[in-house]
Amino acid sequence: MPDPRPVHYRLLDAPAEAGPLADEILLAPAAREPVACLWQTAPGLVVPRTYAARPGFAAVQAEFAARGCPVHVRQSGGGVVPQGPGILNLSLAQAFSGRPLDHSEALYRHLCALIAEALAAFGIQARAQAVEGSFCDGRYNLAVPAPVRKIAGTAQVWRRVPGHAPDRHVGLVHALILVRCDPAELTARANALEAALGSARRYDAGRIETLDRLLPPASQPGFPEALEARLRETLRNGTPLPAAAPVRPPMPTP
Template sequence: MTDTYRLLDADPAAGPLADEVLLAPAAREPVACLWTAAPGLVVPRTYAARPGFAAVQADFAARGCPVHVRQSGGGVVPQGPGILNLSLAQVFAGRPLDHSEAFYRHLCALIGDTLAAFGIETRAQAVEGSFCDGRYNLAVPSPTRKIAGTAQVWRRIPGHAPDRHVGLVHALILVQGDPAELTARANALEAALGSARRYDADRTETLDRLLPPAERPDFPAALKARLQETLRTRLPLPATTPARPRPEP
């Protein structure tokens, strides 16, 4: 196993599911990928089970907003220009539940440390009203707004011990764009599926809007370069966790 993450290039043909190709090479070494995708929406498999999903999916595709189904959990998220995706994958021993929160914290810390170099303070927390809300969003304070969402997927490794899994953790980082437009796309899908769930654009923010106007044009490239450098130096998590102490008799 390598000391740091090996950066892999995303397959452009894979679109918004590009990070799922990390599951196979991660069985050999920790890997990471930074990637972007064409405009569209991505949903977990629970959405695909909803009545009428196939028809709604075809309608959105005809309107230039394809809806893709991912393996990880969470909710509906937009993809497209201005959104940078970061995924990490590595092997763990034991139950996924024993590693899940640490893996989320690891990803959030990696992104948070990188953003601190640009003077952007973040913390991991839920942001009620944002699309794909979860405990390990990254948010900025005063007022609290989501700037990144996270999700995970776990897979057994064929031919290995049953307690060996590959964990993949993903962050969708809102670098540029209009939060209102991104949120409207997510709301349109919920409405088309007959869901009463709606999201509030004021609960999300894009990172470039937190910077002085003069710094905004160069920010996406600078952020990607800084994340790449962080990945080259950041150690993956240990594959095993210390045994939990037994309760006193």
Template sequence: MTTALRLVRSAAEGLAYEYDLFTAKGPQVGIWTATDNALVCPRAYRRRDGFDRACEASAARGWPVFQRPTGGGVVPQGPMVSNLALAFDAPKTFKIEDGYRLLVGVIKAGLGGHGVALETGETPRSFCNGTWNLSVGSQKIVGTAQRWRPVPGGLTRVLAHALILVHDTHDVGADAVSAFHNDLGLAPVDANAHTSLEAAFGLPALPDTIIRNAATSALRSLGTITTTKGTITGRKPCPTKQSTSI
């Protein structure tokens, strides 16, 4: 069985891959993991005092910092994380909450029996905390975000993204976020506010092919999206309207 997971070296490559999905035509599904550790923060962080020095210190610790166009907070990337990206055209009646319901529904369906244990809501003291986190036992496993922009035909192009903590080394990522926060004068996060698919459910890897199939089915179920010309793919291949935390 071929894998749906795409390995990239750096988070920058992963962000570029998601941009390709966002700017492509038709519904798209991408799943990726970076082999190198990194932190990703909103571009707005550049305005914070000491940002350049904090980036240099983080890179010296083995966690170079990359920037993304959406809001939220700092997140880790690396072998402990997998990312799910869905890109599609949505009608005027489609609301941001619909995008999050679609995204978390795909993840829950892809995790099968484990998915029912996931709870939606904020996870106090987690990195980039948001109201559409997925947690188990008050520990965050999944963070979510969206990026929107208008496209011709009265539709909106949506990029719905989920960061999934897969391996039980997620604590080093949380510690890297805390160190970066400290250099910027921000509050630390709590490594114990997070868990992973491996720690919580004993899953050794993300069931990427099953999640891709669930995503493909979910996108095809949106009656306003035409799939005859667009492609739903896990292969290689602007202004933000709304976004939230991952």
């Protein structure tokens, strides 16, 4: 008989040596059950594979590594993002049936809703939206209002599940949450990489915000630890998305 117990995410510990690509360890176990991890890593920059294809990327990567700012290439899409102390990463992964496009927006919304639920416990209201001028901008940033500033960015990657039906995929969705950091320093790092690669793209530090600045001074000291604890609780109680593909309407008869 089917197990009547509700399914929740299994929280995994990201190995420290995995660095900014730690969440990619979720791709294999997610074929069996929904999994999640919360993690932080050393300072650096992370870019999608499209950046690695740019002329001179290897030389720029070596130059930044020599400065103590390594540039890592991730599997998911998006743009350049900084990593380091005060930035909390949250990743979810689970298996789905059907085309990735049948699930990708729902997976983004699900991740944003989990984070927004945790933030609401601290009186921070956030919603998914684009924030023009922020690094790695997208429709599924999390942002705070008045004025609109980005407090988290998201990205996805999808992989076929070996040995299963061709339409069985694992979807991994990731959020980079700006908890306690310096928007000007993060933005300067991202702009320096764009400049070194000969890109005209530049980002505006005023379009992002770090969460601790949204709190009263008395609530700031223990906030990073309190937020991580709240996110862990949210994940333990959260229900993953349905794995089945949504039913698409039949094609009209000519």
